[in-house]
Amino acid sequence: MPQYNSMFATISEPEAELCPLWIKRFNRELVRTLSFSDHETFDHPVACLLVVSSKDKEPISKFADLFNTNQLPPLLNEGIMDPQILKHYLVLHEQQDGPQEIAVNILAEMRTTLGVNDCKLLSINSSTQADGSDADNSWSTYKAHGLHNNEGTCFLNMDDLNEIKDFMQDFASNHIIPYMEQKIRVLNQQVATTRKGFRNQIKNLWWRKRDDVPEAANGPMYTFTSIESQIRVLSDYAFMLRDYELALSNYRLLSTDYKLDKAWKRFAGVQEMSGLCYFMLDQSRKDAEYCMENAFTTYLRIGSSGQRNATRCGLWWAEMLKTRGQHREASTVYFRISNEEPSLHSAVLLEQAACCYLLSSPHMLRKYGFHLILAGNSYYLSDQKQHAVRAYRNALFVYKQNPWSYINNHVHFNVGRWYGVLGIFDVAIKHLLEVIACSHQSLTTQSMFLNDFFHFVQSTGEKFDVYKLQLPVFNMSSLRVVNEDHRTYASNADVDVNESIWQELEEELIPSSSVVRTNWLDTQPKSSPFQI
Structure with a gap:
């Protein structure tokens, strides 16, 4: 296949170079x-950093106002999240406001009231000139797309940046992680006492089967004090600290409980995390894929409340498969979740499926091109014409030198039409010339192509020569008009035989209208009893 030589040259490139860089950022935002959520604790806050300025007149009362229960997120007020989380207090002092004596006095008062180890002082904006080049370089990789205002960090110098870095490192390593480890030890002891062991499992199974639980999408409500919520916190904390075996054992314990309670969304959540644990432990691929499949189908079964969770599950599942080199299977997962998302999300997922087909072994180029066409069409339905053009042009890489004329017409016509809508008429005309040159089109299709072509030519406002416009030319000397009278000739040579010869043969076979012929009915005797 010589037309695929340039395509094979790109196969060796990593996925990051085949797919646009923004696609991974799109996936992260979709998961974010x-x-x-109310059915899992993986994103629930572990610690809270309360910050006041050294210019505040009553900093201690400000800390109380910051953690006012009336201003907390709904899940905390509803009893789903545990409000008793780690709290750390920080007084922020700007060097341009004056010396640190006032801030040091505030810190001493804070430590007396709130605790010695939970209070810190941080000084910022030590630079006297609004440079901020060092700060801009430090945060450039973490900025959200479209945020280009650097005025907030223009007075930070390298000493300020190092102090911020040291503070965050101390906060994470000396406060957050020890707090999580202590919580894991306490919760693990509680779970071992109440739930683990054969006797406790039989007791729990008997208690849950006493009454029939009505089936609902989210199942019963679990507060943060319930044993199920405590086990979920234990599992998620263990996963975050990379103790995947401990996390997996508790996820499996929860899976049975939620299944008996018919809490299907929570059941799907622990199945999803179990699949990730199997993957991180590099254990049975079959078990990992079974858990992800179970989670995916369960999310879809509960309806709209689990649809986006099914997409997240599919994204993680596809990443697992790609890491193992199973790109063909990953493309199937992308295609499945694309059916559950609106057109714009579906287009991004279909484009990722196309890239996976390109990276699979053996390379599935036709599926790559086909899924790019699907992605481009979804982009167009989402009014993202530039992305639609990009997807279709990449598909031309596969189709441009093959005999599939109809799909080539489809690609060139749509690319030309979209370029025309975008106002790029010269490129639009080039693509429409490709479809006008085809000879297999119907009258309606040819008229549509020509109308768009003439419209874009007129829109340019210029006159130019069109060399590739291949309209049919008639050779008048070879033109012959044949009156179709349903005759059938044995060969092409018989068509040129003189008509008089055929006429003589036909007269011998076809009786003349002036000759009266009789048949056996006319020759019957008159005495025959049958009268016609």
Whole structure:
């Protein structure tokens, strides 16, 4: 296949170079929309950093106002999240406001009231000139797309940046992680006492089967004090600290409980995390894929409340498969979740499926091109014409030198039409010339192509020569008009035989209208009893 030589040259490139860089950021943002859900605790806050300025007149009362229960997120007020989380207090002092004596006095008062180890002082904006080049370089990789305002960090110098870095490192390593480890030890002891062991499992199974639980999408309500919520916190903390075996054992314990309670969304959540644990432990691939399949189908079964969770599950599942080199299977997962998302999300997922087909072994080029066409069509339905053009042009890489004329017409016509809508008429005309040159089109299709072509030519406002416009030319000397009288000739040579010869043969076979012929009915005797 010589037309695929340039395509094979790109196969060796990593996925990051085949797919646009923004696609992974899109996936992260799609997953981020599901943060702080009520059926899992993975995104629930572990610690709270309360910050006041050294210019505040009553900093201690400000800390109390910051953690006012009336202003907390709904899940905390509803009893789903545990409000008793780690709290750390920080007084922020700007060097341009004056010396640190006032801030040091505030810190001493804070430590007396709130605790010695939970209070810190941080000084910022030590630079006297609004440079901020060092600060801009430090945060450039973490900025959200479209945020280009650097005025907030223009007075930070390297000493300020190092102090911020040291503070965050101390906060994470000396406060957050020890708090999580202590919580794991306490919860693990409680779970071992109440739930683990054969006797406790039989007791729990008997208690849950006493009454029939009505089936609902989210199942019964679990507060943060319930044993199920405590086990979920234990599992998620263990996963975050990379103790995957401990996390998996508790996820499996929860899976049985939620299944008996018919809490299907929570059941799907622990199945999803179990699949990730199997993957991180590099254990049975079959078990990992079974858990992800179970989670995916369960999310879809509960309806709209689990649809986006099914997409998240599919994204993680596809990443697992790609890491193992199973790109063909990953493309199937992308295609499945694309059916559950609106057209714009579906287009991004279909484009990722196309890239996976390109990276699979053996390379599935036709599926790559086909899924790019699907992605481009979804982009167009979402009014993203530039992305639609990009997807279709990449598909031309596969189709441009093959005999599939109809799909080539489809690609060139749509690319030309979209370029025309975008106002790029010269490129639009080049693509429409490709479809006008085809000879297999119907009258309606040819008229549509020509109308768009003439419209874009007129829109340019210029006159130019069109060399590739291949309209049919008639050779008048070879033109012959044949009156179709349903005759059938044995060969092409018989068509040129003189008509008089055929006429003589036909007269011998076809009786003349002036000759009266009789048949056996006319020759019957008159005495025959049958009268016609």
